[in-house]
Amino acid sequence: xxxxxxLCTSLILxxxxxxSSMAYANPLTPQQVERFIAAMPELVALGEKYxxxxxxxxxxxxxxxxxLAQMQGKGPEYADLSQLAARHGFDNxxxxxxxxxxxxxxxxSSSINMSPKExxxxxxQGVANIKKDNALSAExxxxxxxxxxxxxxxxxxxxxxxxxxxxxxQPHMEALKxxxx
Numbered sequence: 001x002x003x004x005x006x007l008c009t010s011l012i013l014x015x016x017x018x019x020s021s022m023a024y025a026n027p028l029t030p031q032q033v034e035r036f037i038a039a040m041p042e043l044v045a046l047g048e049k050y051x052x053x054x055x056x057x058x059x060x061x062x063x064x065x066x067x068l069a070q071m072q073g074k075g076p077e078y079a080d081l082s083q084l085a086a087r088h089g090f091d092n093x094x095x096x097x098x099x100x101x102x103x104x105x106x107x108x109s110s111s112i113n114m115s116p117k118e119x120x121x122x123x124x125q126g127v128a129n130i131k132k133d134n135a136l137s138a139e140x141x142x143x144x145x146x147x148x149x150x151x152x153x154x155x156x157x158x159x160x161x162x163x164x165x166x167x168x169x170q171p172h173m174e175a176l177k178x179x180x181x
Contacts, residue, residue, distance in 0.1 A: 028106070028168040032099045037175050039088040039096070046084065050077045061105070061158070064097035105158065106165035107176045116159065123152045 059066035071078040078093070085096035114122070130136065130144050169176060 027164040028099060028102055030168045030171050033103050033168050033172050033176075035088045035090065036096070036099050036103050037172055037179065039084055040179055042084050042087075043081075043100075046077070046080055049080075062097075062101045063104070064100040065094070068093060068097050102162070102165050103169065103176070104180070106162040106169050107173075107180055109159050109162040110166050110169060110173075111180075116156070119155070119159075123148070 056067070056070060058070075068078070068081070071081075081096070082093040085093040088096070090096040090099065112119070126148060127145060130141055130148070133141070136144070
């Protein structure tokens with residue numbers, strides 16, 4: 001049970017704030033977020049159209065951008081996404097994917113009802129739980145704690161980077177809530 005709690009703590013931290021580690025040159029604008037929201041029904045339809053049984057390795061912190069990278073700039077799916085991006089006022093499909101990933105990251109970060117101090121306390125509690133768990137070997141503890149520390153650091157960085165995009169989301173929080181919940 002203690003292992004489970006420690007792992008749950010780690011997973012909560014990863015899922016709640018395990019956002020991208022990219023640095024952003026400029027904050028998102030409310031207009032970019034609005035255009036992304038408007039494109040979502042078409043994006044969902046394209047996802048259904050091109051869904052197949054192939055296993056894809058999508059980066060959960062950058063789902064749209066990593067999907068595009070796998071397309072390597074070609075194919076009917078890429079062409080349809082490019083047209084979708086153009087119809088919604090994006091310079092190109094890569095910009096659309098970046099705005100979508102950042103919107104998602106900032107929304108998820110904004111949706112966490114915990115302060116950075118509370119998240120850090122949760123992380124510290126998880127570390128303490130792992131350290132005192134007698135069912136784990138020293139090697140297991142070291143492995144789990146190492147992963148937790150790396151994840152926590154990525155989460156802290158990601159929350160800071162998402163901070164600059166939060167203002168652009170404010171006028172659209174109700175629409176985003178409907179999309180993501």
